[in-house]
Amino acid sequence: MRLSHGFVPTLKETPAEAQIASHRLMLRAGLIRQTSAGIYAWLPLGLRVLRNIERIVREEQDRVGAQEILMPTIQPAELWRESGRYDDYGKEMLRITDRHEREMLYGPTNEEMVTDLFRQAVRSYRELPQILYHIQWKFRDEVRPRFGIMRGREFLMKDAYSFDLDHAGAVVSYRKMMLAYMRTFQRIGLQAIPMEADTGPIGGDLSHEFIILAPTGESQVYFDAAFEEMDYFSAEFSPTNPDDLERFFKLMTTHYAATDEKHDTARWDTLAADRKREGRGIEIGHIFYFGTRYTKPMNTTVTGPDGKLVHPEMGSYGVGVSRLVGAVIEASHDDNGIIWPDTVAPYKAAILNLKVGDTACDAICEKLYAALDGNAVYDDRTDRAGAKFADADLMGHPWQIVVGPRGAASGTVELKRRATGERVELSVEDALAKMG
């Protein structure tokens, strides 16, 4: 992208309404714009990050055998009456009446709809387990939306639903998803801790939240220092091996970790003082096992091995894909701007032309831009150097390639790593090679 014609409206001033770093930086770097309270448009740079995270989420869902579908945003109220949740859900549900006076709603989650699809399609235990997921926009009409896309009303969620013949099977599916989630967070550069959690309006028996630490977190969290020392993925855990899944689950759940809602002071007090860690946490995912909570009221059965009808056991598994964009920024920024991990960065590099119009500078920049083949922003604006440096740090691409007239004359550029600030003068070819 050439910034002279790119739709990247960066801001010099910090917008007054932005209270936390991710909200502030997403507005300033031109990643998003608010269109209504708690509703945002994603501009080109923001959308590229969102798509990168979505792709990683998808790959890890696929790896554990989940199948992708896509359910619509608008749901019929009648499905929610079957499960008994229509009246429970309260004002967070955006209720809609269509032109034929039918009651509809903008889906805040999809347990009912996926159960309905399942009961139309699956007849026999032989087809189990099934894990279905989709990545779709949801709406929750928060009374006070805030923190930008971290607590918006319209948000992108990946929600998965597992169907198993029995409790033992459901536990295996639950563990697969825990593995998929931890791998997802690791790949996007987030150190998450699974914590026991309340099941809330989803219902059920077993639930974990995935929490990252950040000063702006919405809840107080308590955990064993063991989580700081763990190298989860030093060993390989195969999603098709139940023993591996059990080992992974134990590794994740043996040490103490809880949000204030589930904090057990008696257990906490058994921990040595130098092993106690606490802080503020942001929830980035939530998984539930709830057995037949939906399959029973929705009359969903399969034929079991003995020929009798069985209500499958379900779990559901949510991760806020749009929220993860904010979480990554909360976890990775400095006073100058965002520091994107390589895996989710909108572009690999920013090319800064310090003297647009200078033949040597222009030629080197064009050469770099072509070589980076769509994976660079090229700052070809006629601004002064200081503004370009500031915008490059603000946008946070992992590499910056600074092309000035002095170096250009001798064929060299300055390569800067955003995360460390390290700078080195190199030939064009060596700079490209170093970025890999």
Place this chain on the structure above:
Amino acid sequence: MRLSHGFVPTLKETPAEAQIASHRLMLRAGLIRQTSAGIYAWLPLGLRVLRNIERIVREEQDRVGAQEILMPTIQPAELWRESGRYDDYGKEMLRITDRHEREMLYGPTNEEMVTDLFRQAVRSYRELPQILYHIQWKFRDEVRPRFGIMRGREFLMKDAYSFDLDHAGAVVSYRKMMLAYMRTFQRIGLQAIPMEADTGPIGGDLSHEFIILAPTGESQVYFDAAFEEMDYFSAEFSPTNPDDLERFFKLMTTHYAATDEKHDTARWDTLAADRKREGRGIEIGHIFYFGTRYTKPMNTTVTGPDGKLVHPEMGSYGVGVSRLVGAVIEASHDDNGIIWPDTVAPYKAAILNLKVGDTACDAICEKLYAALDGNAVYDDRTDRAGAKFADADLMGHPWQIVVGPRGAASGTVELKRRATGERVELSVEDALAKMG
């Protein structure tokens, strides 16, 4: 995907509600399920086709320099009051009141919102032209939704919006989009004809619909036989060369082509009888040039070269991405099922194991499945051969690899091309090589 555990609920019976081939086949092949009137869930096979088409649409938008953003589904009514369309739009607009009694709506299109984003971000003619697009779910509350996803209420649309300094620039943007559209349709295997069209509720001066022929089309269309003979892309047309764009536009618009709404019988009668073609047509895209229709009432200006404020000239460009899935099926099926073009097929091949449990058959199928690396459905169900053949034809993957015990014993398989019915017996390696 292994069909024994894949979420692919094929139907033997034709659903009574399905009047046209695409609707019938999408239900029967397990691509979609209706969740409310005119609202559908996309199951794994259907979603893969939708994503393939979306990717091609995106690539061709990017190629002409359009920038991808993502606007939300829910819009504030106030924006539509600014343009004056809020009251005009009628009952097709899904109107919503949120918990704070604010008037919102589910976007049927995005002229207002994109103009609002543009006016916040762009100040100078130097940043023009800008073409912004997004691929997002839309809602139109059709009074009688029908034909499955061809005329649904919730549908996926790619809509692009161009902003230019003057009429001449706007014409260039319009031609770029015409080029992008024709390339998109060609890549997904559709022969489309651009036809002059009414501008409808979008407003404006110039408009073309892109029509494909199908007996179930919603309107009567009239065109010169020249369109049947044209090889649009025998020459290269560069989207950055205005002369190329003009030549392409002339090629597309010189010969007569019109829907019944704009049919000009006087011009039609000048055509020789043997050059006249007519039939039913399906609209798969629609482009508009409408100048300052939105920038004026929405007070959107940029500074022109002379320092004075100018209202940019706009166009908008829509293609129904979900509708294209149906259009491809309407254009490419037979009595047995769908015939997917290679570019959009959910999987490249179906592997049919005619004797699950036979050591040689199982081994060859697993080998093929691994070699095709995620790009095959493997029919590992214990059904009889006839059912597998029927389902493979129904689902319409471009290649079928039939693995039976006799061939397997000597290491051969039968490779069938779905489009031609051609079958050939080959070694596993040769079959893989032939599919390319």
